[in-house]
Amino acid sequence: MDWEELEKQILNCKKCPLYKYARNKVIGDGNKNSDIVFIGEAPGEEEDKQGKPFVGRAGQLLNKLLEKIGLTRDQIYITNVLKCRPPNNRDPKEEEIEACKPYLVIQLDLIKPTYIVTLGRFATKEIFDLFGLKFSSITKVRGKPYYVRRWNKIVTIFPTLHPAAALYHTKYLPIIEQDFEKLKEIISNNKRGLLKFI
Numbered sequence: 526m527d528w529e530e531l532e533k534q535i536l537n538c539k540k541c542p543l544y545k546y547a548r549n550k551v552i553g554d555g556n557k558n559s560d561i562v563f564i565g566e567a568p569g570e571e572e573d574k575q576g577k578p579f580v581g582r583a584g585q586l587l588n589k590l591l592e593k594i595g596l597t598r599d600q601i602y603i604t605n606v607l608k609c610r611p612p613n614n615r616d617p618k619e620e621e622i623e624a625c626k627p628y629l630v631i632q633l634d635l636i637k638p639t640y641i642v643t644l645g646r647f648a649t650k651e652i653f654d655l656f657g658l659k660f661s662s663i664t665k666v667r668g669k670p671y672y673v674r675r676w677n678k679i680v681t682i683f684p685t686l687h688p689a690a691a692l693y694h695t696k697y698l699p700i701i702e703q704d705f706e707k708l709k710e711i712i713s714n715n716k717r718g719l720l721k722f723i
């Protein structure tokens with residue numbers, strides 16, 4: 526499937542009840558040729574309004590975190606587990622995640638990223654499940670790289686907290702900042718051929 530067909534399918538999707546509330550489907554944004562894909566949870570109010578991921582307050586924080594490690598939004602691709610906003614930003618339900626999962630899988634297959642950065646527990650659990658990794662809790666698995674073989678290469682999965690967590694609890698901000706620094710180190714070591722694994 527190509528991007529055009531995928532976007533058409535998502536725009537017409539009624540596979541779970543969330544389509545009824547969505548002002549816009551939020552498919553993804555950024556560079557489809559990037560090596561780095563960031564995955565969040567679901568669109569919020571601003572994202573639903575604009576039809577773009579991470580454009581609200583959490584998105585502004587994400588932009589700052591990216592900037593600090595020398596990345597811009599144009600250099601990455603970013604999407605969410607769910608393409609429609611859950612009412613009042615409630616947590617995604619298991620059946621909604623299952624219904625929306627094939628779209629994320631196709632997005633990843635089209636991009637074939639070398640790095641998948643998961644933001645928060647929902648994205649991390651989904652990606653861990655997809656790649657056969659054992660998920661316990663976001664606080665336990667975050668801030669470390671996990672290596673899997675896919676698309677004829679080694680793919681690094683790197684979980685961290687969702688930026689929205691740091692907006693609600695400032696104690697999480699230094700943790701996310703530290704994780705982003707680690708991510709920067711992993712990417713630059715990989716570029717310099719220093720990565721050793723499996």
Ligand code: SF4
Pocket residue numbers: 535538539540541542543544550607608609621624625
């Ligand atoms: S959240 Fe996903 S599965 Fe549910 S209606 Fe929207 S696009 Fe379809």
